[in-house]
Amino acid sequence: MPVSPYAPGTLLHARGRDWVVEADSTPEALHLRPLAGSAAESCWIIPELEQTEDAPRPAVFPPPSPRRRGNRNELRLLQSAMRMRMRSGAGPFRSFGNLSVQPRIYQLVPLLMALRQQVIRLLIADDVGIGKTIEAGLIVRELIDRGEIQRFSVLCPPNLAAQWRSELQQHFNIRAEVVTSASIARLEKKVPPGLSVFEHFPFTIISLDYIKSDRHRDTFLNKAPECIVVDEAHTCTSVATVQTHQRYELLRTLADDEKRHMLLLTATPHSGIEKGFYNLLGLLDRKFEQLGDVSQRQRNTLRTQLARHLVQRRRKDILRLWEENDILPTRKTKELTYRLSGEWGSFFEEVRQYCVQEAQSSGSRMIWYAMLALLRCISSSPASAVSALQAKLRGDTVADIETDCISQFTDMPGQDSPDDVEAPAPEMERIHELLEKAQTLMQSGADPKLNLLHSATRGLLKDGYSPIIFCQYISTAKYIADALKKWFPKYAVKAVTGELSPTEREETVQDLFEEPKRILVATNCLSEGINLQNGFNAVIHYDLAWNPTRHEQREGRVDRFGQKAPEVRSIMLYGQDNPIDGFILNVILRKAVTIREELGVQVPVPTDEQKTGEALVHAVLLNDHKPASDLQLSQQVLPGLEDYVIDMAWKNSSEQGPQRATAFAQQALQPADVLPEYERFHHLLGSTEELRYFLSETCKRLGSPLEPLALEKDAYSLRLSNLPEPLIRRLLELGIRTDRQNACRFTLRPAGSELPTITRAHPLVATIADYLAEQSLDQNPTALALPRCAVIRAGVPQLTTLYHLRLRHHLTFSFAQKSRQIMAEELVTLIRAGKEPLRFASHEEQEHYAAIATSGNIPEGIAVMQLERALDQWHSLPILPLLKERADALAHDHQRVREASRMDAGSMQVACCTPPDLLSILVCQPII
Template identity: 45%
Template sequence: MTQEYNFLPGNLVQARGREWVVQNESSPDWLRLRPLGGTDDDIIAFIPDLELQPVTPATFPWPNAERPGNHSGALLLRDALRLKLRTGGGPFRSFGNITIEPRAYQLVPLLMALRLSTIRLLIADDVGIGKTIEAGLIVRELIDRGEISKLAVLCPPHLVEQWQSELESHFNLQAVALTSATASRVEREVPHGTSLMDHFPIVVVSLDYIKSERHREHFLTIAPECIIVDEAHTCTASGQGKQLRFELLQRLTANEQRHLILLTATPHSGDETAFYNLISLLNPKFIELQNKTSANDPLRQELARHFVQRRRKDITDWQAETNDGTGFPRRMKAEVTYQLTGDWGSLFDAVQDYCVELAENIEQQGGSSTSLIWYATLALLRCVASSPAAAVKALSNRLEGTQKPGELLTDERIHDGEADDLSTSDMEPPAQLGNQALQKLIDEAERLSGKAGDPKLAALIKHLNELVKDGFQPVIFCRYVATVHYVTEHLRKHFLKASVKPVTGELTPEERRLKVEEMEDAEQRILVATDCLSEGINLQHLFTAVVHYDLAWNPTRHEQREGRVDRFGQQASAVRCTMLYGQDNPVDGFVLNIILRKGEAIQKELGVLVPMPEDDTRINQALVKAALMKRSNMSTPFTPDLFADAEETLAPIETQWQDALTKAKANRTVFAQRRIQPSEVMPEWQKQQESLGTHQDVQRFVKSATARLSAPLETTRDNRYRFLPEYTPENLRMRLADEGIDKPLIIDFTELHRSHPLVSILADHLLEESLQGNNSLAARCAAAETDSVEVVTTIYLLRLRHQLEYVRRREPFQLMAEETIALAVKGRTNPEWIAGHEVNQLLECVPSSNLPKEAMTREINQAIRFLQSNQDRLEKLAAERAKALLEDHRRVRNAARDVGQYSVNACLPVDVIGAYVLLPDAL
């Protein structure tokens, strides 16, 4: 059967005995259709020429005046329409498909991306600002516009599961993880003759996985049209593995049509070559900027279109200027100290004496074993400073001389990893040498376990008492697995009402995530973890304080720990961060004064952290000197001259660090993003919120919908709400269960987004029931008396559908856009048409009384006849909205080379969803 019509996205059609809306990606011989009262899950595709009955144009049915509801149902229907909307008419099409409410400042990278024909963007915002959100918005937008269909995220291995989770939970994008451990299984699931990217269009790839030549070459053959690279600075620095990564990215960017989004919080850490390698991935010409210093250089001006870098202070200033929500919480830092007094101090001294005695014996013997003693010294004293449990582990595990001497002192079990690799082992290092009688030291460490014998644990418990009393939910970071279990055991004895959970590298990333999520319902939470949680799992929704139980030997690690809690999405106004250290522990003193304090000073001056230069030999020399320093020589703890020898040893590193600061400061000035101002972003943000609904709209809708469905929300003790699905109608209950909502659900309206399954299912259910005429909970028509009007006023709820066509990179795109608008008419003899905020106020008015059904039907029919005789008004409105949308799209893309190649046409007739008559109260 030959098809008569060429239907475009947005058209209404009749097929298979019902009405449908034509969706994007339709063509004359292939239609994707959504049922008129259905959801995106109900979309089907078929070939019109194969249908028994022809597909014909259809019109939207008018409200049935014989089935009126009440006025409160009008607001419920309006909210359901707005919150259900997925293909909005605004220039940002992705907002209907995400589950978060981004801040206006996070739209800046998106706006920059849309102004580039091929997106090459470096997002170098500070830790915790939301680079993942910003990148996710860009790719979700490209997908919803139909400009890309495939995506690969390249990231360090410890971030793979986080990316996979956040793409799904925040952006409704199902991704598969491609790592050394999962590659075989994933490849087995791909049908024979099908490309992996065709079968799995969105993948998160571990950078470790594509290190080998075979994997690199295979990835290059299947690489998609859009790539995100997280921790991008790790792909451009020196070193064999990093050089191979850089070569991979160079080959990927050789395709000038491929989109590339680079993410890093440390684009420039003093390595000039690495930095200019990084920006050369945006455009090979940018490598020339290394020899140009003028901020007015045209090439620098061009780079500003591709590079955005903002500190927290920049964001705070932005939010103050735009009134864009609350800023980041105050990070309140404190220090808690203890002394190695009594038996514990004696044990520390005994371990130190043991190290010195071993050193003398081994040095007399000479040979390659000399390195073992320095290793044992650092390992033992770090473990003893951590906890009795870690000390026992180190003293009990024999150190075998199987490693090369140069490798011992760089063992990651002693140190805290490089600035770009924070996934080091959290197992205790072995430190037992020979067959010396160590049982006495082990027995003493075990005897001193607990608050009474361990002054460090006692100091922690005292501090936690204060935090818990003040309402904080703390995360305690330890260096070693044994310390985590030791601290957890004793905190459970002291904080009987709290949920105290341990998380270490013994668990898989998925097990760690589940362990953290298990704590959500606890009124008081205390999480004890190693640095396996310093990357990969965000903690801002459940925790508000960080305690560094063990000082990190790398300032980047401290920032990463605190950044898990103090980041975008943290609702608390203040986050507490505490360092716990021994006043007379020489290793703590060295790390605190020589490393952490200087890193903090640089961060305070610049606004972001500059990683410490890597010089393992010098740092280890200084650490060994500090480790062997006798506590008896520390009459005044941590005096300026106490670590003079260490300072002298580390002088070259200090010079490198200051040099890195100077270069980073200069680059912040030169490369600061100033092209897009708040005034450009805010109008788009505000329009989008008005179109799709705010948190307040979500809260009102969910409360009203559940109450009218006889399943009202219950208030919990912590001012949240509990939804009980068992009280909802059976068909709704089954749909909720399909989305995993089959048990009581705790709701926090500060976090519940319009795309949450509960919101979308409630909206779908009420809208379907209303359009099918099954009930009047969400009423399509009503009439009531109110003191909010002085003359008869009719409100019309309209749905406008538009056909958006544009050309990008010489390729045409056709999209459907929808929007919900409320229009009102005051009076009937000399009608006054009104729109905007006043109409919304009328929708929210409280009727004083309802009319008899006959009177309601009469008034509604009269309102419908009036609008039917004024179709020209609706057509004019539709044309005005189409013109406004066209201007919005052009304004957003005003810097792209293909600007102006847009058209927006209204689909007529306009859908009249509801008609509501308000009569002046006779009283």
């Protein structure tokens, strides 16, 4: 096999510019990255096909010119530009240079778990709002930057696709395409003939509802990427509905490829149905599907193995184990109950009697379910009652009931299988009579549940909260919204339901964010995945959900990372003597106990023992096959309830229940072992102050100074039209948004702002930094170029010289008899004081010399002489031992992280490419 004359990391000149040879080059084809340009300009060339004048030849990085010297501030700006454009860091975490978000140290735990696996299979089940998207993004970005994957797809509900695209681009510098039924035609126009959308676009966000269908499923499976992220993974089990089963079959096929990385994300992995939970675990490894069928000894062994693949931490785990006391608000909860009374109580009893008679006369268990669904509609609101009764008149099925949630109960009357039984025809006259009463109730104002909502909402508004009211039915949502508009005319009230498309829902919510006083009414279409913490800080559960995890999902819309309010509130409403609420409480509490026994976690449930007990007893009255005096039901469903705090005042949810860590809290992993890399990460990103300095000074130099916005601190406007034309073209190609004045508006502080947040890895910053660095490092610098050397007179005891370098490293990873090579870069500073040996400057020393006080000017001739002497010394100083020392230190850092993450056997080597790139020189002369 021929040997290439250009080893990875070496410099060559081709096509009129200088390049760095990347690690994946071969003798026949060279992968090149511009020495002074951006990674986006990388290309492949075949040396034998290049024209003679463009043929590759060795190149040398140009040294600073003593004749073109500047001041210390210009050197500082050049260093900032180089730091802002640095992407492929040399540390153990390759992705840090590409992040626009500063992860908390606890968010490194899933990354450490991923690093220990050759093929990553993780279920990230951290609590709602803790940051699962950040944790998954860290893993995916790391795999990309290590060269382990070239493609990945996020599979998520369609309403979350736009949010995923935004977060991947904003936080991880990943530009992904959204694939839905609405976007597929547009994307296909961009695909070359013979390829599919999934081949052409390396990073995609795909609607689960789109891809699960037989029409699109096989095309995707044939070209599925090496890495799959599944959001809201609990919606992809083989139980429940046909839809969830289709999703499960898709994931099952993807998981059968043992080489494919898979990240499953859900805050609620266990719905209380063990089969669904074990199906989900089986996507990690099929053996985990057996957890419910093996002996206790085998079960313990499997659970130990499962701990390598499952991380689940609750809020209190983060607060207690990681001392992250400032990232999440305090959640205060309260229960409010009402009683069925007057006309409303009489109406409910009439409907109940009708339903019992229908169910008993049929003998079908499914008819019982249908009657229960009708009663639940009646229990929700008069509007929902009208809608349900009208559906029965039309002969439609009232099918809004999750039969999987209640089919576990064997005390229901009727046959187990509905296949042989046909539902009897409805008694039209009786239904008409009930419908008329429901319509009358809608106008009477006698709804005790709605009146209780009025009181609860008024209390929250009085305390300055912006609430979201969650209910089960579209008709109920509209009914509530109409009432709220009359009660609170000074507030903007909107209802968001499944009638709206995902785009319309997003626009409605965004419109509400802009209102100073706002109330949102929503069905469960907004209960999963949507970030609402920027505009709301309270939740009211108007209708109980069959599944307690739904309550957690609802509350997680506001109680999450990024919530500005120090305290969020949650109110749960239910009827103290409402049989339907009692029946649902029966389901909820049974499921809550199952979840706690399986995973050691708790979910939001009503905790007033007396009132829940009364509601449970009333649930017996739903059918006549049990006597009303049977009080054993409350004892049957209440085991373990004593672990909950019972207090009708506002309760701190983080203090409820046992204070032990959950079964899969991963306490053994100690990210403190990688704290040095975490701190270097913060130095690499730079502070907000450094970013402000860089943008302010650079934009001023480029002819378009930042204009501060009066309404917010650290918010600015940048007019693109005043920038150099080549830079404008680059920014517009990246899709940088501008207003009517061709200005880009942004903030440097994300908390509390509705403007886009700019960080060092944002395309705007990276592109400006690339442009300034290109101008400054070019062989023939332009007028915009920054000088690369300076001489200052400062308070130093002896002549001190600082050499600022860019080091290029060749990293070789060996694992399972395979080797992989990647390139990495880092910025370092060497310092020499007087005749002392040359050494690496610490971060504190660099900060010191960047801020050291100067005094007086230095004559031109003396300055040039000192810079020429510094350059001569540079060529004669013993650099190679220092480079070897740095390479060994990097190898040690990588090994420490591998040990902290308990990675399997393997090795890695670091070799520094020579000569290093000398970016700039600063000579500090003592004050005489």
